[in-house]
Amino acid sequence: MALKAAFSRPLAALLHHRYQQWLRRPVATQKSVLASLISQAHATAFGRDHDLASISGPTDLVRQIPVRDYEALTPYFKRVQEGEANVLWPGRPLYLAKTSGTTSGTKYIPITSASIPNHINGARDALLTYVHHTGKAQFLDGKLMFLSGSPELSIVNGIRTGRLSGIVNHHVPAYLRRSQLPSYTTNCIEDWEQKLDRIVDETVDQPMSLISGIPPWVQMYFDRLVQRTGRPVKDIFPDFNLFVYGGVNFEPYRAKLFETIGRPVDSIELFPASEGFLAFQDEPGNPGLLLLLDAGIFFEFIPAERFFEPNPPRLTIADVELDKQYALVLNSNAGLWGYSIGDTVRFVSLSPHRVVVTGRIKHFLSAFGEHVIGEEVEQTLREVMAQFPEVEVVEFTVAPRVSTTPTEPSQHEWLMEFARPPQDTAAFAAALDSGLRRRNTYYDDLLGGNILAPLRLTSLPQGAFQRYMKSLGKLGGQNKVPRLSNDRTVADGLLQ
Structure with missing residues (x-):
């Protein structure tokens, strides 16, 4: 050796x-x-x-x-x-x-x-x-x-x-x-x-x-x-x-x-x-x-669902619970005090304290009241890709698609770049919808009440995400595309 x-x-x-x-x-x-x-x-x-x-x-x-x-x-x-x-x-x-x-x-x-x-x-x-x-x-x-x-x-x-x-x-x-x-x-x-x-x-x-x-x-x-x-x-x-x-x-x-x-x-x-x-x-x-x-x-943790309250609870490591979403707050020797870093985590172990990163507190999709978080869409995609083993995904993001026609419900739009697309695109999209409905009861209620239509899957051409990031001057390095948006800025940029 x-x-x-x-x-x-x-x-x-x-x-x-x-x-x-x-x-x-x-x-x-x-x-x-x-x-x-x-x-x-x-x-x-x-x-x-x-x-x-x-x-x-x-x-x-x-x-x-x-x-x-x-x-x-x-x-x-x-x-x-x-x-x-x-x-x-x-x-x-x-x-x-x-x-x-x-x-x-x-x-x-x-x-x-x-x-x-x-x-x-x-x-x-x-x-x-x-x-x-x-x-x-x-x-x-x-x-x-x-x-x-x-x-x-x-x-x-x-x-x-x-x-x-x-x-x-x-x-x-x-x-x-x-x-x-x-x-x-x-x-x-x-x-x-x-x-x-x-x-x-x-x-x-x-x-x-x-x-x-x-x-x-x-x-x-x-x-x-x-x-x-x-x-x-x-x-x-x-x-x-x-x-x-x-x-x-x-x-x-x-x-x-x-x-x-x-x-x-x-x-x-x-x-x-x-x-x-x-x-x-x-x-x-x-x-x-x-x-x-x-x-x-010194870490503090705010329950994610209460983050936007005027005075949300701020928990220490002694107070956190398993399998709950928390927004991270830092006090550090870099001179950060009560600093909201923007990331959300979920504890999977308390002895020792281990977390998984679940998304960004501002990167969620709640244009219709569903409050879908990054972890839910990523887990859903992972589950569906196991059902469709031929599929390889290069990159994806999810955005709201608000209907301008009263007779047509709004919907989520999944914009995906595939290295290998699904053989049955409709079945793949339906599986994504089903998986997300199981993980998010609000989304399930909105679809069940016909307030939202089933998601739209938009397949993007090869290199679309790279071209989009390059257009922003953010190609490579530590830059990344947000998984979820509450508006169409990223989605429309990709489609252009």
Whole structure:
């Protein structure tokens, strides 16, 4: 066994032991994190404005710090961007992580000297935990590929600014950097399709063992490899045995991705965000992601169905229940306070605390009162694809289609790009409708009362989603299409 693989095993055992210390006391760990955050930030501008010094626990936190999203906290973020020190966290941030959604403007999330270890160590710990549970460490001795945004950083009022994946690229440990692909020069290419061709040039004859990235963009990379060589990925990279991903649910992409590879490979799911590295898959085969309770983030959870109330309940890790939808709220050493990250999760285990990511609190479909969430449509599609094994889906989104004719009910429209379409499109659409009706009683009632018509399935031509994302300047990297919309912005953009 080569040196890096051999050395990783005692490190993995040491990490496992350290994790057990806080896993045994999750509530006390989170209380300690909150106390530490308050003690460090009480003298900042935000701390004085909200009297952080008087906060002694979660009850005080709820009373003194409202839940706000990025837009509501913009006055503070703007002061940080302008170079002012001691605004949300002591000193100035090391970085500003530039991020944007498909339908929202650019955001600049601070990353501080206290919070950068969270981003770096989270990914490292996910790999070492995999080594501990499986004993497989050979991937560390091959070439490692991180399909990410450009690592080039600009300077904004003295603060280095760029995409999170590019920022993290600067912190890859030296012992791994020599194995990392693509090259820095290639990673800096902004045009995604040009960058993809260069990545293929640099990797096609290399012993790739680990490949990481958002599934649809990794699929594009694999497709280019197959086009270039005429061989499946397993023959191009016989040592490839670990796929690391995050950002979207893998299930809609799994069948096509593994078909392109030519065999199954192990995978690890991560839950990274510009606001913090929140969780990772700590047990192979277990879909739950271990919530990182000892990493400088104090978590709060709002029942999703009550999120838009004026004063919704804010629960701590001590209060959450299994199989309920919660909107995530963060208080962190990046200087985020009562920050609504926008993601929803569901707990699948309370000992330890593991979650699955179920969607976005603002990405739901309730144009007709049905409140369909991302997890429901993704589970439905997964179930129906098992019934129609010939089907391969490249990408999809769901939007309302409001009728302009009184005699015709409105309906949901599923816009799908297939790698292999169903042999019976009508039966496939009916199965989707049936599956969603079982998962969402409101949708079932609307169809049963003829308020909604059965869904419309619109098959899009090859490359439609890529062309749409390219038209927005969001092709590749960490960008993704929302699964659900409450309007027709995404749907009409795709159809055009």
